[in-house]
Amino acid sequence: xxxxxxxxxxxxxxxxxxxxxxxxxxxxxxxxxxxxxxxxxxxxxxxxxxxxxxxxxxxxxxxxxxxxxxxxxxxxxxxxxxxxxxxxxxxxxxxxxxxxxxxxxxxxxxxxxxxxxxxxxxxxxxxxxxxxxxxxxxxxxxxxxxxxxxxxxxxxxxxxxxxxxxxxxxxxxxxxxxxxxxxxxxxxxxxxxxxxxxxxxxxxxxxxxxxxxxxxxxxxxxxxxxxxxxxxxxxxxxxxxxxxxxxxxxxxxxxxxxxxxxxxxxxxxxxxxxxxxxxxxxxxxxxxxxxxxxxxxxxxxxxxxxxxxxxxxxxxxxxxxxxxxxxxxxxxxxxxxxxxxxxxxxxxxxxxxxxxxxxxxxxxxxxxxxxxxxxxxxxxxxxxxxxxxxxxxxxxxxxxxxxxxxxxxxxxxxxxxxxxxxxxxxxxxxxxxxxxxxxxxxxxxxxxxxxxxxxxxxxxxxxxxxxxxxxxxxxxxxxxxxxxxxxxxxxxxxxxxxxxxxxxxxxxxxxxxxxxxxxxxxxxxxxxxxxxxxxxxxxxxxxxxxxxxxxxxxxxxxxxxxxxxxxxxxxxxxxxxxxxxxxxxxxxxxxxxxxxxxxx
Amino acid sequence: xxxxxxxxxxxxxxxxxxxxxxxxxxxxxxxxxxxxxxxxxxxxxxxxxxxxxxxxxxxxxxxxxxxxxxxxxxxxxxxxxxxxxxxxxxxxxxxxxxxxxxxxxxxxxxxxxxxxxxxxxxxxxxxxxxxxxxxxxxxxxxxxxxxxxxxxxxxxxxx
Numbered sequence: 216x217x218x219x220x221x222x223x224x225x226x227x228x229x230x231x232x233x234x235x236x237x238x239x240x241x242x243x244x245x246x247x248x249x250x251x252x253x254x255x256x257x258x259x260x261x262x263x264x265x266x267x268x269x270x271x272x273x274x275x276x277x278x279x280x281x282x283x284x285x286x287x288x289x290x291x292x293x294x295x296x297x298x299x300x301x302x303x304x305x306x307x308x309x310x311x312x313x314x315x316x317x318x319x320x321x322x323x324x325x326x327x328x329x330x331x332x333x334x335x336x337x338x339x340x341x342x343x344x345x346x347x348x349x350x351x352x353x354x355x356x357x358x359x360x361x362x363x364x365x366x367x368x369x370x371x372x373x374x375x376x377x378x379x380x381x382x383x384x385x386x387x388x389x390x391x392x393x394x395x396x397x398x399x400x401x402x403x404x405x406x407x408x409x410x411x412x413x414x415x416x417x418x419x420x421x422x423x424x425x426x427x428x429x430x431x432x433x434x435x436x437x438x439x440x441x442x443x444x445x446x447x448x449x450x451x452x453x454x455x456x457x458x459x460x461x462x463x464x465x466x467x468x469x470x471x472x473x474x475x476x477x478x479x480x481x482x483x484x485x486x487x488x489x490x491x492x493x494x495x496x497x498x499x500x501x502x503x504x505x506x507x508x509x510x511x512x513x514x515x516x517x518x519x520x521x522x523x524x525x526x527x528x529x530x531x532x533x534x535x536x537x538x539x540x541x542x543x544x545x546x547x548x549x550x551x552x553x554x555x556x557x558x559x560x561x562x563x564x565x566x567x568x569x570x571x572x573x574x575x576x577x578x579x580x581x582x583x584x585x586x587x588x589x590x591x592x593x594x595x596x597x598x599x600x601x602x603x604x605x606x607x608x609x610x611x612x613x614x615x616x617x618x619x620x621x622x623x624x625x626x627x628x629x630x631x632x633x634x635x636x637x638x639x640x641x642x643x644x645x646x647x648x649x650x651x652x653x654x655x656x657x658x659x660x661x662x663x664x665x666x667x668x669x670x671x672x673x674x675x676x677x678x679x680x681x682x683x684x685x686x687x688x689x690x691x692x693x694x695x696x697x698x699x700x701x702x703x704x705x706x707x708x709x710x711x712x713x714x715x716x717x718x719x720x721x722x723x724x725x726x727x728x729x730x731x732x733x734x735x736x737x738x739x740x741x742x743x744x745x746x747x748x749x750x751x752x753x754x755x756x757x758x759x760x761x762x763x764x765x766x767x768x769x770x771x772x773x774x775x776x777x778x779x780x781x782x783x784x785x786x787x788x789x790x791x792x793x794x795x796x797x798x799x800x801x802x803x804x805x806x807x808x809x810x811x812x813x814x815x
Numbered sequence: 816x817x818x819x820x821x822x823x824x825x826x827x828x829x830x831x832x833x834x835x836x837x838x839x840x841x842x843x844x845x846x847x848x849x850x851x852x853x854x855x856x857x858x859x860x861x862x863x864x865x866x867x868x869x870x871x872x873x874x875x876x877x878x879x880x881x882x883x884x885x886x887x888x889x890x891x892x893x894x895x896x897x898x899x900x901x902x903x904x905x906x907x908x909x910x911x912x913x914x915x916x917x918x919x920x921x922x923x924x925x926x927x928x929x930x931x932x933x934x935x936x937x938x939x940x941x942x943x944x945x946x947x948x949x950x951x952x953x954x955x956x957x958x959x960x961x962x963x964x965x966x967x968x969x970x971x972x973x974x
Contacts, residue, residue, distance in 0.1 A: 284845050285836050285940065312831070319846060394858065422838060422846025432839075439942060498861050501828035504835065506942030508828035512861045 218280030229329030247704035263754035279706025290503025305401035311393030319419030378558030387563035395525035426729030445714035458488025468776025469646025482542025534565025540591035566638035646778035701741030
């Protein structure tokens, strides 16, 4: 096969067996790969009402047909499961080099079922795979795990692992690969921990082939040039990393501050990518095959927050910074290093801590519950809370449940800034109605990368939309969500779509796989994936009532800045969204739509 | 005029594109294990660098080869491998001081970088310009200028 390897590993952790299976070629063609094929398997094999932390859940590592090829930024893979944070379908994307290594070893997908009797890791060397004891590794941080496993297997192996947070089933624990890259959101790391699976180790000395070598090469050079010529992918991201967004978003009045009480942060510029470049950046680093090199190798030398690693990215910078009222970049960097080492999502962690800070501010909780002062702006408290939640120590045991369960416990669920119990990322929907609609409708809870409306609404890419209107936002959202689903299934990094689009991506897919992808058929596949995810969530018990936003975004006006006095008019946008998606007014895909997509 | 692939470690981001386009060109698959160039990504002290054959004069690999399979082109200086003459004895792998001669198990013979005959694929695809194919007497100029700028900074009289 070309692009795809056509093969998956099925690992039954309970029985300790490993089996090779062929993936249905029609499934690959119709769902592309990665997110699409993984979601198809989840839908078909996992009871949507299952307890995500029970052995009935499945954990899937899925690369795309382009993963491991010379297409720009073609290093991505997905980790899928039913989420213990949201109870929706979870599909978490990561970069680095793990995905390509899976492909070089000959695998499109690795599926884990059941639960191991004791801590285990999977060692995959080309066509051979075996489960080994991880007893000695349990309790280790991800960086310690990485070093230990390289010694035990192969110095060039690539490793995806959980840290103490995943072992402790922190609801937003993540899977870390290549030391500093992560399948970050929705608690896929907790699912891995619940299965007693410590790590997946892969070494592959084979390779990936493409159907039309000359045609693919030509497309790759064209795409490379487009990305290098574009200001976002060719200049901003390489120079300042994702942190370049801090000042832009703050000046546009939608940088959520102190748990979304405001949209602008006075200390924002002290935490942005420019400040990082000045103070702590050592050099930039790329994922596999990527010309953008947005990765930041950083170090905080000395002081209370000394540490080294990669990041912080824009999202972590905000969640651990402005969202908590913290303007100390060293503290933010330290908290981010901890999130990689312990293996948890810094977005959910930061927003959960911010929620705790507001509960504390309003005296709904006191030091009696928290054991410490939790005031907005307290950098030391924010950093301390990170380790506490990873270890589930003291108040950390409550923080580890995420902002919704915590706020609900203390009688104020409305103070959890989340959708479907997944914490918002770094954009206040009141300042950009399109991203707000995306937050409400995303299949995995609040998520910016499901349909990154910030690109047109704030960055003006591909064209500038007025962020404050609701006009046409449903149309734009749907188009972006469908395109994104296709990109996530292909193995390309989402950042490529700043500079290239469906024509180039479908061409890459066609030349690589030999399958007759057109722009339309690729976008249709994306739409198919989106609808399938929706069907899973409906089976899990979600309804239109869950496509909503916290009362703060619907009713409280932003106090100042470019989006002053704004709220989100979701009641205007949502019906149009359902209608344009071909769903009924209750947000259920109609039979007509399902037949059209081949999902009936 | 001898040419070389100059590797600027400061520009390298560790993306490994050089490896996979090399293997694709010569072996029809994206496979770092089969590449003639290797990208090193060191995380302990962040440093990224690619290594391939340096096309030496009196190349140790050519000197040691028992079947005279390695010869130097008098114009370009490139050390060419005559595959049909290679017996797979692997002596050249040990003779090369840089370790850039590699063995291919699927052919039983060695392989080495030959600058793709004059249009190196890795250079064409390197996204940051960390790999440059240039006349050898022009190499190093960039680094000299960079260092001269440091001297300039150290002697600066303006505040």
